[in-house]
Structure formats: structure tokens, C-alpha cells
Amino acid sequence: MNLSDEQVLAMAPDESSRKSGKDLANPAKWVSKGISENALWGECQGSGSKPYQTQIDTGNMAFKCSCPSRKFPCKHGLGLLLLHARQQQLFTVQAPPAWVSEWLAKRAEKEEKKAEQAAAPEKPVDTAAQTKRLQARQQKVSDGVEELLRWIKDIIRNGIMAIPEKDRAFWENMTRRMVDAQAPGLAGMLRELSGINYYQEGWQTAFMDQLLRIYLVIQGYQHIDTLPAALQADVRSLIGFAQAQEELKEQTGITDTWQVLGKQTTEEDKLIVERYWLYGVNTQRTALILQFYVRNQGTATLALTPGGTIQAELVYYPSAAPLRALIKSQIAAAPNHSFQGYARWQEVMAAQTAISAQLPVYNDQVYTIANLTLVWHQEQWWLQDSHQQLMRIRNGFRHTWKLLALSGGMPLHMAVTGRETQYEPMGVWHENEYKIL
Amino acid sequence: MQRWNNIINTALLGTAKKAANSQGLSGPLQQAADKILAANTLDREDQLLQLAAVMYNYRQSGAQPETATVTPIAVCAAETKAYCTPQAIQVLHQVLETDSQQLLQQWLEYCIAANLLIPLVLLPGMLEKAYRNKSLRTMIAAVSGQRGEWLGQLNTDWNFSIVAESIEEPWQNGTTAQRFEALQELRSTDPVMALNWLQETWPKENAAVKKELIAALSINISITDADWLETLLSEKSKQVKEAAIYLLKKITGSTLHENYRQVLVSAIQLHNNTVTCVFPEKIADEIFASGIEKLSSSKAITDEAYILDQLIRSVHPAVWEKHFNRSPKEVLALFAQQPVLNPFIPALVNAILWFHDSQWALACTHYSEIFHIDLIPLLPPAEQDVYSEKYFDEYPDVILQQLLLRKEEWSITLADKVLRFCANNPFTNNQAFMNNCIRFIPVAIAKELDQYTTENANYFDYWKSIKAHLLNLLQVKKLTSDLYDFYDSPDERRLY
Numbered sequence: 001m002n003l004s005d006e007q008v009l010a011m012a013p014d015e016s017s018r019k020s021g022k023d024l025a026n027p028a029k030w031v032s033k034g035i036s037e038n039a040l041w042g043e044c045q046g047s048g049s050k051p052y053q054t055q056i057d058t059g060n061m062a063f064k065c066s067c068p069s070r071k072f073p074c075k076h077g078l079g080l081l082l083l084h085a086r087q088q089q090l091f092t093v094q095a096p097p098a099w100v101s102e103w104l105a106k107r108a109e110k111e112e113k114k115a116e117q118a119a120a121p122e123k124p125v126d127t128a129a130q131t132k133r134l135q136a137r138q139q140k141v142s143d144g145v146e147e148l149l150r151w152i153k154d155i156i157r158n159g160i161m162a163i164p165e166k167d168r169a170f171w172e173n174m175t176r177r178m179v180d181a182q183a184p185g186l187a188g189m190l191r192e193l194s195g196i197n198y199y200q201e202g203w204q205t206a207f208m209d210q211l212l213r214i215y216l217v218i219q220g221y222q223h224i225d226t227l228p229a230a231l232q233a234d235v236r237s238l239i240g241f242a243q244a245q246e247e248l249k250e251q252t253g254i255t256d257t258w259q260v261l262g263k264q265t266t267e268e269d270k271l272i273v274e275r276y277w278l279y280g281v282n283t284q285r286t287a288l289i290l291q292f293y294v295r296n297q298g299t300a301t302l303a304l305t306p307g308g309t310i311q312a313e314l315v316y317y318p319s320a321a322p323l324r325a326l327i328k329s330q331i332a333a334a335p336n337h338s339f340q341g342y343a344r345w346q347e348v349m350a351a352q353t354a355i356s357a358q359l360p361v362y363n364d365q366v367y368t369i370a371n372l373t374l375v376w377h378q379e380q381w382w383l384q385d386s387h388q389q390l391m392r393i394r395n396g397f398r399h400t401w402k403l404l405a406l407s408g409g410m411p412l413h414m415a416v417t418g419r420e421t422q423y424e425p426m427g428v429w430h431e432n433e434y435k436i437l
Numbered sequence: 438m439q440r441w442n443n444i445i446n447t448a449l450l451g452t453a454k455k456a457a458n459s460q461g462l463s464g465p466l467q468q469a470a471d472k473i474l475a476a477n478t479l480d481r482e483d484q485l486l487q488l489a490a491v492m493y494n495y496r497q498s499g500a501q502p503e504t505a506t507v508t509p510i511a512v513c514a515a516e517t518k519a520y521c522t523p524q525a526i527q528v529l530h531q532v533l534e535t536d537s538q539q540l541l542q543q544w545l546e547y548c549i550a551a552n553l554l555i556p557l558v559l560l561p562g563m564l565e566k567a568y569r570n571k572s573l574r575t576m577i578a579a580v581s582g583q584r585g586e587w588l589g590q591l592n593t594d595w596n597f598s599i600v601a602e603s604i605e606e607p608w609q610n611g612t613t614a615q616r617f618e619a620l621q622e623l624r625s626t627d628p629v630m631a632l633n634w635l636q637e638t639w640p641k642e643n644a645a646v647k648k649e650l651i652a653a654l655s656i657n658i659s660i661t662d663a664d665w666l667e668t669l670l671s672e673k674s675k676q677v678k679e680a681a682i683y684l685l686k687k688i689t690g691s692t693l694h695e696n697y698r699q700v701l702v703s704a705i706q707l708h709n710n711t712v713t714c715v716f717p718e719k720i721a722d723e724i725f726a727s728g729i730e731k732l733s734s735s736k737a738i739t740d741e742a743y744i745l746d747q748l749i750r751s752v753h754p755a756v757w758e759k760h761f762n763r764s765p766k767e768v769l770a771l772f773a774q775q776p777v778l779n780p781f782i783p784a785l786v787n788a789i790l791w792f793h794d795s796q797w798a799l800a801c802t803h804y805s806e807i808f809h810i811d812l813i814p815l816l817p818p819a820e821q822d823v824y825s826e827k828y829f830d831e832y833p834d835v836i837l838q839q840l841l842l843r844k845e846e847w848s849i850t851l852a853d854k855v856l857r858f859c860a861n862n863p864f865t866n867n868q869a870f871m872n873n874c875i876r877f878i879p880v881a882i883a884k885e886l887d888q889y890t891t892e893n894a895n896y897f898d899y900w901k902s903i904k905a906h907l908l909n910l911l912q913v914k915k916l917t918s919d920l921y922d923f924y925d926s927p928d929e930r931r932l933y
Binding site: 005006022023025026027028086087152153156157158159160161204205208209211212215216219345346349352353356357360373374375376377382384385388389390391392401402404405406408409410419420421430435 | 441444445448449450451452453454480481482483485486489490493494496497498499500501502503504505506507509510511512513527530531534557558560561584587588591592905908909912
């Protein structure tokens with residue numbers, strides 16, 4: 001397990017954990033520490049009389065700590081991992097103490113139970129009750145969708161000129177109505193609509209784009225029976241119907257060596273959304289792993305290392321353009337820094353058009369593209385490919401100078417996320433090594 | 438674009454005022470629009486929304502990269518130095534986390550000594566740090582390599598990263614501040630050449646610039662500068678004239694100094710171990726023209742005593758050695774014992790400071806019973822430690838201020854005294870204070886930290902956290918100094 005500082009810190013749930021984790025990456029803070037083939041552990045002297053017991057399953061990256069924090073990973077987990085990343089020589093290989101081996105055994109037992117449960121015959125399902133529940137939900141959603149459509153039409157009838165002057169309640173009321181109508185996906189899309197910067201020039205296009213995305217989802221839902229099965233799944237997912245993960249896990253997935261190209265974290269009303277972007281080395285497929293958890297309620301369980309590599313079986317959610325996936329099983333893998341990707345923007349655009357043809361309301365994608373150069377044009381930075389074609393860097397990109405420093409004006413292979421004509425670099429291949437920005 | 442603008446314009450007005458239309462559309466878009474606009478089942482809002490949705494999808498599916506002729510950024514030249522080792526980078530991360538500028542300076546000193554470069558991923562952050570902190574600029578520029586210089590061309594905030602090939606360039610073309618810095622730099626290595634540079638440019642400069650530049654001569658000032666400085670006494674500008682006088686007062690052999698000396702040696706005499714003072718009847722006007730004031734502002738001091746005091750401040754203490762034919766120790770004893778000289782002890786100490794005389798400072802601290810805080814910087818480091826240790830318990834605050842101006846590490850005994858003081862004054866000597874003095878605290882004190890406890894129970898937790906922070910600083914300091922053990926091993930280096 002060779003992780004860099006950046007990789008460890010990228011796992012932190014927030015800035016304060018990152019800072020505290022750094023403070024704890026100090027040998028003086030650890031009463032004891034050790035490492036074995038698949039675990040890393042240490043005892044950290046906190047404010048209590050007993051030191052906190054921190055343990056990390058390095059085989060299948062998981063954290064546990066006896067501290068009361070609900071953050072995941074907690075500052076102790078981060079600190080221990082960071083200390084190991086910095087001063088490996090301080091950790092002697094030894095048999096894990098009882099508190100570590102018991103945890104590892106429990107984890108293994110859990111995995112076995114999961115496998116057994118999966119193999120066991122299913123409990124009889126009360127299909128009548130299930131159908132009734134589903135019908136009730138569909139009715140609620142249909143009513144909600146009708147209401148949202150009327151709201152949108154009112155806006156269009158009266159004109160969007162006055163939209164920037166609308167107060168918070170205007171957006172919040174309809175968003176809440178969608179939550180009540182059990183359509184959380186639409187509620188999320190409305191939040192994006194209200195989050196548009198209405199002081200910025202060109203807000204009209206940004207507003208109409210998002211309004212039309214919502215309108216398309218409504219139309220899709222109202223005509224769902226006429227759509228292909230895969231697109232039906234997309235529409236349902238955009239509305240907010242959850243896909244049972246257990247059902248997905250029963251399917252055979254795609255096993256590959258996956259490069260974790262990056263992680264993006266956003267927070268909305270204490271709900272933290274982590275997006276991990278993956279690239280399959282053999283299948284050359286991209287995947288998006290989503291993880292949701294409420295701040296301070298430590299329910300996150302996935303800790304992929306940005307810039308790292310995993311050997312995993314992924315199952316894609318049904319979609320006309322599959323991207324979101326879940327990890328059915330994973331083991332740590334040797335770092336893989338190989339690059340494969342598109343040769344030019346034209347190819348990326350063709351791939352995007354293919355997605356758009358299948359799924360008009362598609363979200364950000366991840367692409368790996370060879371030999372992109374940063375250039376300054378029309379008072380902003382662009383990414384130029386080897387055929388001298390340009391793509392705009394998304395507003396608000398924070399790592400331009402780091403990217404310039406790494407490139408020195410030379411082209412670099414890059415991983416970018418985005419859609420249509422704006423992209424954001426996530427990492428680069430530099431000196432034959434993938435580096436996250 | 439025009440087609441989309443039509444949609445936006447209709448949306449802005451609202452379909453109650455303007456219906457959707459197919460204006461400007463052609464081909465398949467026209468066909469789709471005709472179908473939508475002809476559909477009786479759709480109201481005006483649906484028509485606009487569906488037409489807009491078609492356009493949105495059309496635009497999205499047909500997105501294209503821009504094609505334009507763009508002048509590429511010049512490629513950065515290849516580095517000639519190696520990047521620092523992963524171990525050094527690791528230490529740098531830890532240094533940056535402490536937020537201690539002193540530790541960062543120490544790490545940069547290592548990097549410069551080892552002739553290495555900072556890693557590219559950290560370069561923008563370090564250049565930004567240097568932009569915000571002028572004192573780091575030269576050091577960070579030295580370890581930023583070609584890439585730093587290249588970035589400096591793209592970001593004007595960072596253009597200090599362009600390492601000047603020679604100081605002649607900023608001297609010829611720089612701003613007044615840059616010219617002053619160049620002149621100072623030359624003055625510290627080649628004082629005569631620096632004087633020549635200034636003399637050459639002098640007629641071309643205005644009074645304000647003259648006043649700025651001449652100050653550089655205070656470095657390594659000597660009798661060689663006196664002749665030229667004396668010619669400046671006829672300058673038109675009062676400010677320039679005053680600046681020249683200020684410098685002449687620092688030159689022991691200058692005419693001005695000689696004039697002062699003559700007044701003093703004729704007034705103050707030693708006969709049979711008794712010092713007498715007869716104030717001269719007439720003092721030359723040039724003496725007063727050079728800034729010596731005639732009238733005392735205090736009733737307790739006579740005008741004559743006031744004039745003598747000013748003159749004693751302005752002559753080198755060695756004058757008394759020669760005049761009385763006594764050693765510094767004996768001269769000090771005379772000033773202490775003789776009623777005539779006793780009031781002038783502060784003036785004598787001031788003269789030691791004015792002429793930066795370490796030998797006299799040493800003598801004064803050895804043989805005077807009075808504590809002279811200002812003399813500490815003039816003493817050799819070991820003597821500074823001894824002198825500060827001696828008076829620390831009596832004057833902790835002022836000595837601490839002075840200790841922070843030092844360049845060398847404190848002795849263990851001194852560091853011990855300082856930490857005991859800090860333990861009882863944790864709110865003024867907090868983590869930020871430790872960051873600013875870690876350079877002076879010896880690493881060896883780390884193992885003694887447990888013994889520093891506060892006498893005030895209310896401070897216990899706060900001091901504990903400061904101590905933990907200090908321990909971390911000391912550990913990072915140790916890691917940084919350990920790097921010197923490796924830097925000469927080429928195997929340790931690699932391009933990062």
C-alpha cells in the first residue's frame with residue numbers, strides 16, 4: 001500500500017478532517033502502531049484516559065475507530081494512514097493485536113454471511129402489498145409531475161424576464177412539493193435551477209437548459225410506456241425512484257482493473273454526495289460510483305483512493321447510456337498508471353453525441369484524452385488537442401496553475417469531466433504516473 | 438445561435454405575449470418545428486417548450502470543439518537541476534502544515550544548499566506564498582527552477598521568480614527599490630564598486646532617488662567613502678545633505694568626526710587620575726551645522742552638557758582609549774567613577790551602538806554593572822547567550838524581544854529559561870509565537886518538554902496544547918536538518 005499525501009487527504013470528508021488528520025500524522029500522537037499484510041492500526045492518545053483504537057483494513061480499504069466521531073473516515077484514520085504514507089519505516093510488521101484481528105475476522109464473517117444470504121433462497125415476497133405500495137407512489141409522483149408541469153408552463157406563459165427577482169420561497173415551495181410527491185430527483189433538478197447565478201450574463205440559456213431538462217424528464221415520465229426499457233430506467237432514476245442495490249448485486253458485473261481517476265464531493269443540506277470516476281483498464285469503460293451520506297452520521301462505507309487502482313467487479317445501473325455503477329466486490333490492486341483514451345476532442349464529441357442520442361438528459365461524463373495543451377484564448381483558458389481544436393475549461397476550475405506547472409507548456413494526457421462544450425481536468429499523466437489535481 | 442436566441446426572446450416575453458415560431462429554422466429543425474406548431478393537442482407553452490427541447494438536444498448532440506488559430510504558450514526550458522527527493526518532499530509537506538515560516542525558510546535553505554528544485558505540484562502554492570511574503574521571494578525563486586521563471590511570465594504576481602542573471606540588470610533598468618536592493622547587494626561584496634556605481638549615476642538622478650540610493654552606503658561604510666560624501670555637503674537638496682551627514686558621522690576618520698573629536702579632547706582632560714571638563718569658549722559653526730543642537734530642552738541638563746553628550750554619542754569609543762591612554766575596561770571605569778564623565782555613560786553606550794563596535798560592546802557588558810539591552814546584538818553569539826541568561830529572569834520581556842532578532846540558535850540554558858517563562862505566559866507566547874521562534878529553539882530540548890509546566894492551573898490545558906505544537910515543530914525541525922545527511926547522495930535524487 002503506497003499512497004501519496006494527496007491520495008490520503010482526498011479521502012477526507014471535509015476540510016476540518018483534513019486539517020486534523022494532518023495534525024495527527026505525527027508519531028508523537030500515537031502510543032502504539034503496527035502493520036500486517038492486510039491491516040494498519042494504531043492507538044492515539046486523545047483527550048480521554050484510554051487511547052483511541054484506530055484500525056484500517058488495507059486489503060479492502062475500510063476504517064474503524066473507537067473515537068466518538070461520526071465522520072468517515074475520522075481524523076484518526078486519516079492521520080494514521082497519512083503517517084504511514086509519510087514514514088513507513090515507523091511501522092513494524094507484526095501480528096495484529098486482538099482488537100484488530102477480531103475486527104478483521106468480523107469483517108470476513110460479514111462478507112461470508114452476505115455471500116450465504118445471496119446464495120440462500122429468497123424469502124417469499126408479498127407481491128400484492130408491494131404492488132399496492134408501488135401504485136400509491138406512482139400516483140403521488142404523477143400528481144407531483146402534473147403540478148410541476150403546470151408551474152413550468154406558468155413561468156413560460158408569463159415570461160422568464162422576472163425570474164432573477166424571484167425570492168427563495170418561489171423555488172423552495174416547489175422543491176418541497178416534489179419531495180412530498182416522492183420525486184426527489186426532480187427536487188434535486190429544481191435545486192440546480194434555483195442555484196443558477198442570475199447575476200451572470202447569459203443566465204437565460206443556463207435557466208432554459210435546466211428547465212428543458214426537467215421538462216424532458218416530465219414528458220418522459222408521462223409517456224414512459226412508449227420508451228425503450230433502458231430509457232425507462234433512466235427516467236425513473238431521474239424522477240427519483242431508487243434502484244434496489246441488492247437486485248443489482250445479483251447480476252454478473254464487469255470485472256476489471258479500475259483506475260480511480262478522481263473524486264468530487266458536493267454537499268446540499270448536510271447530504272454529502274461523493275462521485276468517484278473510474279476507468280476500466282481492459283474494458284476501456286468509464287464508471288461513476290456514487291456515495292451519499294448525511295454529515296455527521298457516518299454511514300459512508302466506501303473509501304476509494306483517488307489516483308489509486310482497484311481490481312473490482314462493477315455492476316452498472318440499467319440505463320440507455322450506462323455510467324453509474326456499484327461495486328459488487330473489490331480488492332486492492334497494484335497501481336496502474338497506463339493511459340488509454342481519445343486522441344482528440346472530435347472523438348469525444350462523437351462519443352457524447354452517441355450518448356445524447358440514447359439519453360437526451362445525460363449528466364457529466366468522464367473522458368481520458370491524449371495530448372491536451374493549456375492555451376490562453378479570448379481571455380480564458382482552453383484545452384487544445386493535437387489537432388489544434390479547443391475546448392473551454394469550465395468556470396471555477398481551481399487548478400489551472402498546478403496544471404500549467406506540471407505541463408510546462410507541453411501537452412499532457414488528461415482525465416476530464418464535463419459535458420457539451422465545457423470540461424474540468426481531474427488528473428494528468430505526468431512522467432508516466434497519474435496525478436490527481 | 439440566432440435560432441436559439443429566438444427561443445430565448447420568446448421565453449423572456451412569455452407565450453402570453455408571443456407565440457413560438459419557426460423563424461430562422463431550416464431542414465430537419467424546420468420539419469420538427471412545423472410538426473410541433475401544427476399539433477392541436479399542444480398549448481402555446483408546450484409548443485415553445487417542445488421546440489426549445491428539440492433545439493437543446495440538437496445543440497447538445499452537435500456540440501463541436503472550437504477551431505481557432507491560437508498562439509501556443511512558449512514551452513518551458515528544460516531544468517538543469519534535479520528535483521528534491523521524495524523524502525525531502527515529505528518533510529516539506531510537514532513543514533507547510535506547521536504554518537511556520539521559519540521552518541519553511543530552514544527547508545528552503547536546505548534545498549538551495551543541495552542545489553535541488555521543489556516538486557512541480559507544489560510550485561504554484563509556493564510561488565503564491567512568496568507573492569504574499571516578500572522575505573521568502575529570493576529563496577523560493579532559487580528553488581523554483583526554469584518552471585518557476587516560466588510561470589512568473591504567465592502570472593505577473595509571480596514574476597519575482599525570474600532569477601536575475603546579474604545585479605547589473607536591475608541596477609540599470611529596475612525600479613528605485615530594485616536598484617537599491619542591487620546596490621545593497623554589491624555593497625556587501627564589493628563596497629568600492631558600489632560607490633563607483635553610485636558616483637556614475639549621481640548626476641542623472643533626482644533628489645528623491647539620490648536620498649533612497651545613498652542609504653545603501655551604510656553597509657560596509659569606511660574612510661574610502663568620506664571624500665565623496667563630503668562633496669555632497671554642497672548638494673542643493675536638504676534631504677540629500679542630511680543623508681550625507683548621517684553617513685559621515687559613521688566614518689571614524691571623516692572631517693566631521695575629527696572636528697567632534699577635537700572639541701571633546703580639548704574639553705575633557707585626565708590629570709592625575711582625575712578627569713576635568715572645561716567647555717570651549719567657541720565651537721565652530723560647522724559643528725552645529727552638522728546637526729548638533731545648541732540648546733538643551735531639559736532644565737536639568739545644561740546646554741554645555743547637552744552639546745558634549747551629543748558629541749560623545751558621535752565619536753568612536755576608541756577615541757577615549759587613545760586620549761586617556763587606557764584600555765576599554767579602564768575607560769569604562771573612568772566613566773563610572775569620575776563625576777565629570779558619569780552622566781555621559783548612556784552617550785558612550787550609544788556611541789558603541791552607533792559604530793557597531795563588538796569589542797567595546799563586549800567590554801561594556803563585561804565590566805558595566807548596568808544592563809544594556811541594545812548591546813546584545815553586537816556581541817558574539819555565545820556571549821549573547823551568556824549575557825541574556827544572566828539578565829533573563831530580571832528582564833524577560835525585553836530580552837525575549839531581542840532574542841527573536843537573532844540569527845543563531847539559543848543555548849539550551851537560554852531556551853530553558855524562555856520556555857519556563859512561556860509556560861507562565863501562554864497567551865502571549867502561544868503557538869504562533871512558537872512558529873516564529875522555532876528556528877532558535879534547539880531540537881535537544883524536545884526530550885525535556887515534559888518538565889515545563891505552568892504555575893497557573895487555568896493555563897494548564899492551553900499550555901499543554903502549545904507544548905504539543907512545539908513538540909511537533911521540533912520534530913519537523915529535526916527532520917529538516919536530517920535532510921542534510923542525504924543531499925550529497927546522487928542516488929537519492931530523481932526527477933519528480
